[in-house]
Amino acid sequence: MIKRIFIGVFVALLFMSAGTPDQYDTNAKIKSIYIYNFTKYIEWPDDYKSGNFVIGILGESNVQGSLEAMAATKKAASQPFEIKQFSSVDQITSCHMLFIPRKQGAQLSAARKKVSGGATLIITEEEGLALKGSGINFIVQENKQKFELNKSNIEPYKLQISSSLLSLAVLVGS
Amino acid sequence: MKRLLYIGIFISMVTGATAQRAAVQRAAEFLQQAQYDSARHYIELAVGHEETAGWPLVQYYRGFIFKGLYTQNESQDPFSTSRGEAISSFMLFLQKDTTGKYDDSAIKSLNYLGTTLFNDAARAMDRTDPDVAIECYDEYKVVINYINPQKDFREQDIRFNLVLGTTYSDLYEQDREAREAFFQKSVAAYEKVLEIDPNHESANYNLAILYYNEGVHLIRNLPPDAPLTKLITTEEKTVELFRTSCPFMIRAYLKNPCKKETLIGIAGIFWGLNEYEFSDSVMEGLKLLKENEANGTSCDPAVQTKLKHHEVISSYFSTHYENN
Numbered sequence: 001m002i003k004r005i006f007i008g009v010f011v012a013l014l015f016m017s018a019g020t021p022d023q024y025d026t027n028a029k030i031k032s033i034y035i036y037n038f039t040k041y042i043e044w045p046d047d048y049k050s051g052n053f054v055i056g057i058l059g060e061s062n063v064q065g066s067l068e069a070m071a072a073t074k075k076a077a078s079q080p081f082e083i084k085q086f087s088s089v090d091q092i093t094s095c096h097m098l099f100i101p102r103k104q105g106a107q108l109s110a111a112r113k114k115v116s117g118g119a120t121l122i123i124t125e126e127e128g129l130a131l132k133g134s135g136i137n138f139i140v141q142e143n144k145q146k147f148e149l150n151k152s153n154i155e156p157y158k159l160q161i162s163s164s165l166l167s168l169a170v171l172v173g174s
Numbered sequence: 175m176k177r178l179l180y181i182g183i184f185i186s187m188v189t190g191a192t193a194q195r196a197a198v199q200r201a202a203e204f205l206q207q208a209q210y211d212s213a214r215h216y217i218e219l220a221v222g223h224e225e226t227a228g229w230p231l232v233q234y235y236r237g238f239i240f241k242g243l244y245t246q247n248e249s250q251d252p253f254s255t256s257r258g259e260a261i262s263s264f265m266l267f268l269q270k271d272t273t274g275k276y277d278d279s280a281i282k283s284l285n286y287l288g289t290t291l292f293n294d295a296a297r298a299m300d301r302t303d304p305d306v307a308i309e310c311y312d313e314y315k316v317v318i319n320y321i322n323p324q325k326d327f328r329e330q331d332i333r334f335n336l337v338l339g340t341t342y343s344d345l346y347e348q349d350r351e352a353r354e355a356f357f358q359k360s361v362a363a364y365e366k367v368l369e370i371d372p373n374h375e376s377a378n379y380n381l382a383i384l385y386y387n388e389g390v391h392l393i394r395n396l397p398p399d400a401p402l403t404k405l406i407t408t409e410e411k412t413v414e415l416f417r418t419s420c421p422f423m424i425r426a427y428l429k430n431p432c433k434k435e436t437l438i439g440i441a442g443i444f445w446g447l448n449e450y451e452f453s454d455s456v457m458e459g460l461k462l463l464k465e466n467e468a469n470g471t472s473c474d475p476a477v478q479t480k481l482k483h484h485e486v487i488s489s490y491f492s493t494h495y496e497n498n
Binding site for chain 2: 019020021022023024025026027029030032033034036037066069070073074102140142143144145168
């Protein structure tokens with residue numbers, strides 16, 4: 001009888017689950033924190049320092065959700081964040097940052113033309129794009145996310161980069 | 175029980191009635207009447223006197239008296255001292271007795287007491303008290319091993335440590351910051367299972383989930399405005415956790431290629447390690463598995479292993495872990 005009790009309890013306990021994999025997108029969160037920090041280490045011209053701080057996203061990306069969560073509680077200095085999704089290059093309007101996700105990498109050149117003349121930092125996440133017009137490009141080194149920075153794709157847009165950010169970046173370009 | 179009284183009477187007849195012998199006799203009588211407190215009084219007199227202290231039958235009685243006290247008053251107490259005393263006495267009896275005449279009943283009693291320890295371990299686990307469970311389970315093994323040195327505990331150890339690992343990880347997840355030690359205790363429990371069976375599916379899966387979810391938790395809990403230095407160090411820890419998780423998750427997958435959660439885990443690990451193409455391939459495999467399930471087609475492991483995602487997973491495993 002005692003053995004039966006034991007077996008019953010123990011078998012029931014065996015069905016306890018260790019849980020399921022957490023499907024939270026860590027990469028999206030990491031990128032959104034990087035993007036938030038870029039707003040602290042890069043200075044936009046005076047005429048971009050009022051109103052909302054606009055972060056545009058070309059197409060769909062999980063980063064959008066993380067950025068929206070960040071925007072709900074944080075500001076870029078005194079500017080509230082505004083996260084805008086552009087479903088195509090044609091829809092792109094003035095923004096402080098334009099994030100071009102991996103699957104939209106081929107649109108970089110067209111997107112760059114669209115924002116030329118403004119003070120827009122273009123951020124991408126595909127190997128090689130820092131040499132093709134992107135200011136900051138997320139790359140992977142030893143399974144970790146790093147970022148390349150190409151000054152020649154940033155400074156012409158009247159953006160000033162702090163030396164602290166340069167020291168953390170993988171510098172590419174001339 | 176009657177036999178105990180007869181033994182007592184026999185003692186009295188053959189040895190003559192000194193005070194100490196009378197104490198043994200009285201203990202036997204009270205034991206027969208289930209008056210265990212009184213029986214204990216007399217048996218402890220006998221244990222305390224040099225004339226009777228060495229008698230095997232004194233320990234035999236004492237074992238039954240404390241067993242009675244345990245069942246009467248302490249059966250719900252995992253730390254019952256009476257049970258401990260009963261076990262010690264039966265063991266002493268078996269050491270001292272040369273006749274072998276009463277070994278069976280002593281062994282049966284030890285088996286009974288051992289099983290109560292096992293039950294207490296299970297109950298302690300059920301009420302999420304793993305430390306008590308470990309104590310009871312270890313004591314159970316000592317008792318059972320004493321009466322059966324050939325007993326193979328491996329299957330029981332696997333079951334016990336699986337439940338133990340899950341209990342610790344549940345406790346940890348309830349309050350990760352305050353209960354950091356439970357993470358390592360959970361890891362240790364699953365590792366004990368893997369020492370016995372390195373390919374055990376649940377132990378591999380549970381351990382992988384523990385490491386992987388910990389990595390995700392570290393990133394999830396970062397504030398959105400975390401400084402870059404903090405972000406970088408946290409990501410390093412997370413990647414290390416994902417790397418540690420990976421071989422366990424793949425071993426669980428290789429053992430059972432049809433389990434959806436394992437594929438979700440592998441895809442998540444690959445994604446977290448920024449191995450996007452591998453992750454996408456595993457997600458394709460998962461999609462197919464779900465589609466088949468929706469169509470009522472049951473998963474055939476042999477078919478699974480011919481699909482692209484299986485090749486990706488196997489090749490990643492052999493490249494990164496097989497010779498390590």
